[in-house]
Amino acid sequence: MAIIEVSGLHKAYADKKAVDGVSFDVEEGEIFGILGPNGAGKTTTVECVEGLRRPDGGSVRVAGYDPVADRDSVTRILGAQLQESELQPKITVSEALELYAACYPDPADWRALAERLGLTDKLRTRFAKLSGGQKQRLSIALALVGKPDIVVLDELTTGLDPRARRDTWQLIQDVRDSGVTVLLVTHFMEEAQRLCDRIALIDKGRITALDTPSGLIGRTAGSTEVSFAPSAPLEMQLLTDLPSVASVTRQDDRIVVSGTDETVHAVLSLLAGRGITAHQLRVTEATLDDAYLDLTGTNT
Numbered sequence: 284m285a286i287i288e289v290s291g292l293h294k295a296y297a298d299k300k301a302v303d304g305v306s307f308d309v310e311e312g313e314i315f316g317i318l319g320p321n322g323a324g325k326t327t328t329v330e331c332v333e334g335l336r337r338p339d340g341g342s343v344r345v346a347g348y349d350p351v352a353d354r355d356s357v358t359r360i361l362g363a364q365l366q367e368s369e370l371q372p373k374i375t376v377s378e379a380l381e382l383y384a385a386c387y388p389d390p391a392d393w394r395a396l397a398e399r400l401g402l403t404d405k406l407r408t409r410f411a412k413l414s415g416g417q418k419q420r421l422s423i424a425l426a427l428v429g430k431p432d433i434v435v436l437d438e439l440t441t442g443l444d445p446r447a448r449r450d451t452w453q454l455i456q457d458v459r460d461s462g463v464t465v466l467l468v469t470h471f472m473e474e475a476q477r478l479c480d481r482i483a484l485i486d487k488g489r490i491t492a493l494d495t496p497s498g499l500i501g502r503t504a505g506s507t508e509v510s511f512a513p514s515a516p517l518e519m520q521l522l523t524d525l526p527s528v529a530s531v532t533r534q535d536d537r538i539v540v541s542g543t544d545e546t547v548h549a550v551l552s553l554l555a556g557r558g559i560t561a562h563q564l565r566v567t568e569a570t571l572d573d574a575y576l577d578l579t580g581t582n583t
């Protein structure tokens with residue numbers, strides 16, 4: 284069942300179209316990623332879902348509520364990561380967690396959450412004295428303290444070191460396993476590939492692709508590459524004629540054939556039929572990075 288429904292969303296700032304007809308549904312219990320280049324309209328889209336911005340057109344529903352008209356209902360069920368500037372510089376970590384916990388009828392144990400996010404030894408530290416990564420972890424804790432049904436995380440692990448990033452990924456998986464729906468804006472391909480059940484690629488205010496990570500990768504031209512050094516001369520045309528082959532190139536004594544999973548089997552059968560051995564055989568799969576570049580023609 285869809286818990287977030289976005290249909291024909293439009294939002295402009297003066298004459299700049301930030302979001303230009305975006306539609307997607309987020310199913311209950313999934314981790315849904317929004318990926319795209321800088322300025323693509325990702326934050327504007329999730330701010331409309333959070334009720335922080337009023338759409339110019341289209342509709343947004345969160346568990347059936349309009350996030351602008353039914354702000355209170357949406358706030359009760361949706362936790363959002365805060366922008367840094369939204370906390371007072373003098374508030375301590377424990378004060379912030381306690382204050383936010385007090386706003387909800389059945390909050391999470393904020394001490395356990397702080398522990399989980401590696402903030403226990405910072406509980407008495409003022410917000411202004413936290414490092415960028417510690418502020419980020421606090422903002423994740425604050426998004427989760429109300430035990431929301433949905434959590435919106437914009438740039439979840441930006442500024443975190445690799446260890447903290449991996450811990451945070453585990454935390455988000457645990458949060459999802461407990462039944463929470465996660466809407467995640469990210470620039471990190473590895474993060475999107477590991478965490479997301481489905482990803483919407485946004486570019487220039489429009490969705491250019493919406494699929495599972497492996498579905499997006501599968502759309503990449505030449506998503507699988509098989510390369511080898513043949514034990515005897517081989518006519519390139521024979522490879523080019525195989526089904527599902529996208530391209531055949533020669534690199535010194537190696538032949539590189541790109542295509543799909545099927546290509547690997549087709550190439551090996553062809554070689555076996557001609558008694559040719561494939562020396563130094565290597566098969567590589569495209570990554571989400573390749574799919575992203577292929578589908579947007581740009582980098583994050």
Ligand SMILES: Nc1ncnc2c1ncn2[C@@H]1O[C@H](COP(=O)(O)OP(=O)(O)OP(=O)(O)O)[C@@H](O)[C@H]1O
Pocket residue numbers: 296297299300301319320321322323324325326327328
């Ligand atoms: N408050 C604002 N006033 C004017 N223009 C804005 C405002 N917020 C965003 N924009 C513009 O709208 C477009 C979309 O911005 P948005 O922040 O939604 O993109 P984004 O995909 O989240 O980008 P990033 O990855 O850089 O955070 C950009 O061109 C941006 O400059």
